[in-house]
Amino acid sequence: MTVRKRPGGVLELRGVTGGYGGTTVVRDLDLTVGSGEALAVLGASGSGKTTVLRMIAGLHPVSAGRILVDGRRVDPLPAQHRGIGLVPQQGALFPHLSVARNVGFGLVPVDPVARWRSRAERAARVREVLELVGLADRADERPSRLSGGQQQRVALARALAPGSGLILLDEPFSALDAALRGRVRAEVSTLLAESGATSVLVTHDRAEALATADRVAVLIDGRLAQVDTPERLYYHPVSREVAQLAGEVVLLPATADGGVAHTTIGAVPLDTPARGSGTVLWRPESLTVRRVGQEGHGVCTGVEFVGASTLIRMCVDGTEQSFAVPVSGGEVFEVGARVEVTPLRPAVFHAGPSVPA
């Protein structure tokens, strides 16, 4: 059986601001999530991710701004009339109800225009979404008999069941162990794409955000710092803070002079011409470290082997810097060796106070 694909809702946040008591924790959010798009909101703990999700779901009021779904304003509506599905962290299923009854829970026709009036219609819809998540044969079981990953698929089916076309996911994989997390994450992404739903997933896990989203919105201290594709966010972060949230970085103080910047490892190409003092930034895999003869610009002062990469501390022009870079071909470095760092791709330059060496 194939599941009817419903067009995902278009979600718009316009100047959305909210907080607790007199304290504003998210401010002035402007964002459009397109139909069928998967957006991840990435932020450190306390940056306001859950607050944003709760405001969209209708579980927390906005203090200013508007939230629209398909052009219709929903922020004045109670949660049950917004038609938005929510997949919370693990533990959200009713343990005393079967899988099917958990999924059917949201199909109660509280709204006079609800489509799921008859018992037969509701049962058919439950079957349909359980087919989608691959658990139709477990419909009569209690959730406790399912694995953590299967339980999260039931939670997803429950969120999809009313056919809202807009699904919010609040750190939905955080309670799963590391081995299971990657697999369930990939499954849920595929299921969401197949359902055609628009989704907003909040996470503090950068790999989760980069791997699952069409675009990632980075939230820093309650403000959107960058909304971009995973690739652009990773390789073209707009600030050092965004860069560090999106992955490991190597930073060096630099003076930009057009298409190059002068650094302690020499003149390096920039991806965008700039002028003035600031910081250059690469992802570790964009640099390579080699042993060289006497002409090397650095001396290795420390080596820490951590498997896929090696942390190399080196002294260049009297200053010590650390580079955690992948070392190819099992090359061995020892303290005292002359080494050279070569960029494999142009650096990103950010003007402003440079990083401490």
Ligand SMILES: Nc1ncnc2c1ncn2[C@@H]1O[C@H](COP(=O)(O)OP(=O)(O)OP(=O)(O)O)[C@@H](O)[C@H]1O
């Ligand atoms: N019910 C509440 N009452 C008062 N302050 C709150 C409440 N809930 C959250 N906060 C505060 O709002 C800020 C944002 O919290 P929020 O839970 O939205 O962040 P988060 O990014 O989801 O964090 P985490 O990743 O740790 O869940 C934090 O400073 C938090 O202490």
